[in-house]
Amino acid sequence: MKILKFGGTSVGSVENLYKVKEILTSDTEEKIVVCSAMSGVTDQLVRLLENIKFGDTDAITRNLHRLESKHSDVIDVLIEDVEIRNGLKDGLSSMITDMFEISSQEYSEEVNSKIITYGETLLTYIFSGFLNATGVTNVLLDAKEFMHVDSTENPNIEKVCKRIHKVLDNNIDTTLYITQGFVCRDIDGQISHLKRGGSDYTATIIGAALNASEVQIWTDIDGLHNNDPRYVEHTQPISHLTYNEAAELAYFGAKILHPQTVSPVVDKGIPVLLKNTFDPEAQGTIISDKIHKKGLKAISAKDGITAIKIKSNRMLMAHGYLRRIFEVFDNFQTSIDMITTSEIAISLTIDNTSNLDKIIKELEGYAEITVEHDHSIICIVGESVINDKNSYKLFEILNYIPVRMVSYGGSNNNISILVDTKDKIPTLKFLNEKLFQVEAIAAV
Ligand SMILES: Nc1ncnc2c1ncn2[C@@H]1O[C@H](COP(=O)(O)OP(=O)(O)O)[C@@H](O)[C@H]1O
Numbered sequence: 001m002k003i004l005k006f007g008g009t010s011v012g013s014v015e016n017l018y019k020v021k022e023i024l025t026s027d028t029e030e031k032i033v034v035c036s037a038m039s040g041v042t043d044q045l046v047r048l049l050e051n052i053k054f055g056d057t058d059a060i061t062r063n064l065h066r067l068e069s070k071h072s073d074v075i076d077v078l079i080e081d082v083e084i085r086n087g088l089k090d091g092l093s094s095m096i097t098d099m100f101e102i103s104s105q106e107y108s109e110e111v112n113s114k115i116i117t118y119g120e121t122l123l124t125y126i127f128s129g130f131l132n133a134t135g136v137t138n139v140l141l142d143a144k145e146f147m148h149v150d151s152t153e154n155p156n157i158e159k160v161c162k163r164i165h166k167v168l169d170n171n172i173d174t175t176l177y178i179t180q181g182f183v184c185r186d187i188d189g190q191i192s193h194l195k196r197g198g199s200d201y202t203a204t205i206i207g208a209a210l211n212a213s214e215v216q217i218w219t220d221i222d223g224l225h226n227n228d229p230r231y232v233e234h235t236q237p238i239s240h241l242t243y244n245e246a247a248e249l250a251y252f253g254a255k256i257l258h259p260q261t262v263s264p265v266v267d268k269g270i271p272v273l274l275k276n277t278f279d280p281e282a283q284g285t286i287i288s289d290k291i292h293k294k295g296l297k298a299i300s301a302k303d304g305i306t307a308i309k310i311k312s313n314r315m316l317m318a319h320g321y322l323r324r325i326f327e328v329f330d331n332f333q334t335s336i337d338m339i340t341t342s343e344i345a346i347s348l349t350i351d352n353t354s355n356l357d358k359i360i361k362e363l364e365g366y367a368e369i370t371v372e373h374d375h376s377i378i379c380i381v382g383e384s385v386i387n388d389k390n391s392y393k394l395f396e397i398l399n400y401i402p403v404r405m406v407s408y409g410g411s412n413n414n415i416s417i418l419v420d421t422k423d424k425i426p427t428l429k430f431l432n433e434k435l436f437q438v439e440a441i442a443a444v
């Protein structure tokens with residue numbers, strides 16, 4: 001059994017859905033296919049949720065009609081048989097009616113999750129219908145029946161395993177299943193959802209639950225590149241990554257992978273392949289526990305970072321001071337990403353600022369606090385990267401860009417620097433040239 005996940009761009013148009021069909025029919029192995037919403041649809045649903053919050057019924061109506069016609073147009077082009085086409089359109093209309101009903105309710109967490117996951121529901125319904133109509137027999141599974149993850153940080157794989165086996169046992173003659181990414185149920189059985197981009201995580205949770213032979217993540221690029229291709233030219237795909245490397249890169253901003261993607265499959269050693277829907281022959285990236293090459297692999301950047309400097313002469317020669325500071329962050333369930341210390345000051349970074357005011361108020365009781373927003377962590381990753389003979393070159397960045405913090409040696413596999421977000425792109429470009437010897441480089 002293989003798990004294949006197709007992202008928003010891969011299922012974002014009729015033309016692309018044909019490409020996905022080709023990939024699915026290229027072999028006969030048993031597969032579960034996890035699909036995202038068509039690209040742009042989840043963002044549209046986020047806007048719909050704003051309309052619901054403000055009780056803006058005109059905007060809700062406009063939004064839902066736009067959503068219906070977008071999906072209805074896809075059915076028109078995909079399905080030739082009139083009867084099947086009309087049947088699918090009836091189903092679509094009744095889903096939109098359900099959405100109207102939910103949108104008339106008072107806004108709540110459950111309304112939020114029900115609405116925001118509808119993009120996956122609509123797309124999988126149409127795609128499964130299209131495959132069946134064109135002779136590719138499949139069964140559409142409702143992910144809400146088995147994705148009981150309890151807590152998104154710590155999914156209950158055993159529970160998912162039991163439930164998904166039950167669902168599969170009801171369909172033993174099938175070798176192709178289509179299901180939705182992103183949606184799940186929480187510990188109380190309420191409909192919930194994973195974080196944005198979470199369908200990758202759905203795929204690896206299912207992969208772990210079923211002990212799949214591999215999980216394939218199909219997207220619009222030929223694997224994880226050694227730098228962010230949105231900002232840097234001449235990036236290269238990486239053929240092999242370890243789970244550690246992939247987890248660091250995903251956590252520190254490599255958008256191609258949801259940050260939690262690899263965690264469910266690490267213990268079971270299930271490989272994760274990153275493949276390009278638009279170039280299926282390209283090798284892509286294999287993520288596994290095997291170290292193919294040590295040293296520098298890739299650079300990524302995570303935005304939205306806040307730096308906090310905590311300064312106090314009382315730290316001088318005192319013990320127990322760090323513990324008190326960490327306790328404050330712990331009490332407000334705020335995790336710390338980077339940390340550097342001197343004898344009288346500590347600088348640290350957080351990305352979740354929802355409790356920042358309370359944290360500062362408490363810290364101000366015994367230290368002078370300075371807060372700087374809009375920073376980015378630039379992360380240089382590779383197994384034993386700190387021993388790579390080229391790594392020292394990254395410090396030349398200090399000649400050109402004001403670096404706020406440096407973290408070296410916390411792990412052998414990661415060197416991080418903190419810069420103002422306005423310096424992120426020049427930093428990524430500079431490091432690309434220095435570390436990967438790429439000639440084309442923008443002037444810094
Ligand atoms: N290091 C990286 N390697 C590859 N792609 C990256 C990297 N960093 C950012 N990206 C971007 O991630 C995009 C894929 O994002 P993703 O959310 O996985 O798309 P989808 O879910 O629609 O398949 C790529 O088009 C690319 O621009």
Ligand SMILES: N[C@@H](CC(=O)OP(=O)(O)O)C(=O)O
Pocket residue numbers: 006007008009036037039042043119181182195196197198199200
């Ligand atoms: N549709 C959801 C979940 C997801 O994983 O999407 P994508 O695979 O397109 O990143 C989102 O936009 O967040």
